[in-house]
Amino acid sequence: MNTREYIESGVLELYIFGKLSESENEEVQVYANEYPEIKQEIESIEKAIINLSYSVAPNLSLDNFNTIRKALLERESGVVTLKPKSNWPAYMGWAASFLLLLGAGFLYFQMNQNDTLLKDSREKNQDLQKSVVTLEEQNKNNETLLNLFKDENNKVVALAGQTVAPEAKAKIYWNQNDHSVYVDAAGLPEPPKGYVYQVWSLKMDPLTPTSIGLLEKTEIGKSRIFKVDNTMDAEGFGITLEPAGGSAAPTLEQLYTLGKV
Amino acid sequence: MTQEELLAQIYKKDNKAFTLLYDMYAKNLYGIIYNLLKDREEAEDVLQETFVKIWKNLDTYNESKGRFFTWLLNIARNSAIDRLRSKNFNNNQKNLSSDNFVHILDDTTRTMNKIDTIGIQEFVKKLKPKCIQLIDLLFFKGYTQQEVSETLEIPLGTVKTQNRNCINELRNLLRV
Numbered sequence A: 001m002n003t004r005e006y007i008e009s010g011v012l013e014l015y016i017f018g019k020l021s022e023s024e025n026e027e028v029q030v031y032a033n034e035y036p037e038i039k040q041e042i043e044s045i046e047k048a049i050i051n052l053s054y055s056v057a058p059n060l061s062l063d064n065f066n067t068i069r070k071a072l073l074e075r076e077s078g079v080v081t082l083k084p085k086s087n088w089p090a091y092m093g094w095a096a097s098f099l100l101l102l103g104a105g106f107l108y109f110q111m112n113q114n115d116t117l118l119k120d121s122r123e124k125n126q127d128l129q130k131s132v133v134t135l136e137e138q139n140k141n142n143e144t145l146l147n148l149f150k151d152e153n154n155k156v157v158a159l160a161g162q163t164v165a166p167e168a169k170a171k172i173y174w175n176q177n178d179h180s181v182y183v184d185a186a187g188l189p190e191p192p193k194g195y196v197y198q199v200w201s202l203k204m205d206p207l208t209p210t211s212i213g214l215l216e217k218t219e220i221g222k223s224r225i226f227k228v229d230n231t232m233d234a235e236g237f238g239i240t241l242e243p244a245g246g247s248a249a250p251t252l253e254q255l256y257t258l259g260k261v
Numbered sequence B: 001m002t003q004e005e006l007l008a009q010i011y012k013k014d015n016k017a018f019t020l021l022y023d024m025y026a027k028n029l030y031g032i033i034y035n036l037l038k039d040r041e042e043a044e045d046v047l048q049e050t051f052v053k054i055w056k057n058l059d060t061y062n063e064s065k066g067r068f069f070t071w072l073l074n075i076a077r078n079s080a081i082d083r084l085r086s087k088n089f090n091n092n093q094k095n096l097s098s099d100n101f102v103h104i105l106d107d108t109t110r111t112m113n114k115i116d117t118i119g120i121q122e123f124v125k126k127l128k129p130k131c132i133q134l135i136d137l138l139f140f141k142g143y144t145q146q147e148v149s150e151t152l153e154i155p156l157g158t159v160k161t162q163n164r165n166c167i168n169e170l171r172n173l174l175r176v
Helices: A003-008 A011-017 A022-034 A036-055 A064-077 A089-150 B003-010 B015-037 B040-060 B068-085 B087-092 B101-111 B115-125 B129-140 B145-152 B156-174
Strands: A154-161 A169-175 A181-184 A195-203 A208-214 A225-228 A236-243 A255-260
Touching: A003 A036, A011 A022, A011 A036, A011 B068, A011 B129, A011 B156, A022 A036, A036 B015, A036 B068, A036 B115, A036 B129, A036 B156, A064 B015, A064 B040, A154 A236, A169 A236, A169 A255, A181 A195, A208 A225, B003 B015, B003 B068, B015 B040, B015 B068, B015 B129, B040 B068, B101 B115, B101 B129, B115 B156, B129 B145, B129 B156, B145 B156
Parallel strands: none
Antiparallel strands: A154 A169, A154 A255, A169 A181, A181 A225, A195 A208, A195 A236, A236 A255
């Protein structure tokens, strides 16, 4: 451990200022016990701060010492003399039990309230945890997407709109190393109910389509980018609209987009 | 007296223990409280409250709470901040002319009689204005590093080291 560096970091000043957490305090403690120069430094900083705080105080009033001494020591001694003023202990008994009842009621009420508070903060805590998890997931998705866009091994194939949907378009990211395929479907219209888009890898001569998956469950976050099955040797890609569950062979009248590698 | 020897005395919680505690720290804690409240009467009241809390919780102090002085200082600072936040106090607040500990020095020098204190004050006034602000916020006002960085518009990562440089400057002036 480089004690010089540790001292220069300024953490010991924060330690004296009372700005560290318990675990950070403990860490400083451990180092102080191990390294005399750290202990020495702590004591010097403390000395400076004690001088500083002392110097900015106005004079305390003369009776301050006594006021505080009384507040502490006479409270501590706890000697309280009780003189019975009434000879009706029975009334006292009744009064006491009434107060007890009242007190119990109040405590019960408080307990309930505390319960509610506790429950509220638990719920809040849970919500926060949930949003942390959500953010982490989003972050992971974004990283996946970023890698997708950055990776130079990805061949990008643009799929152009066909007769049924001239405006439609899509993009294929095909990794030449691990052969994974991602489909950017942001340019496809929302599929009608009961239908789903199916992605095909194509061999051109003779034209042989092989299904590499449906665009439904493998979306990355809400990016409209889907992961589909790997393919080794596609020469083109096509996307058709098929009845839910997909088809064994593409319905060519419903060919939405098509592109060559 | 080392911290351990001091604590052994104070833990006895008798008249002597109180006198020792008061003599060693009352004025420091008062300085911190006064710097936040700027009202002598209120500050003495909070000082009493602080001592009551210290006395009551003496047994809970341990090393994981930092130096004994730091533990005391945290109680004092928190009590003063609590008082500052209470509505009651805000309504009563009148003269808030002095906004950091160096202004207080000017206010209080007239009533000071201890020569060594005045000596320290002269040193303190020699600190760079930037250091005065930094120490005032971080130490006296109990700001977090984040809050200091926003208030003084300095990068968060440099608060710690800038503060160290300022305390070094103070130590050079005080020769400690």
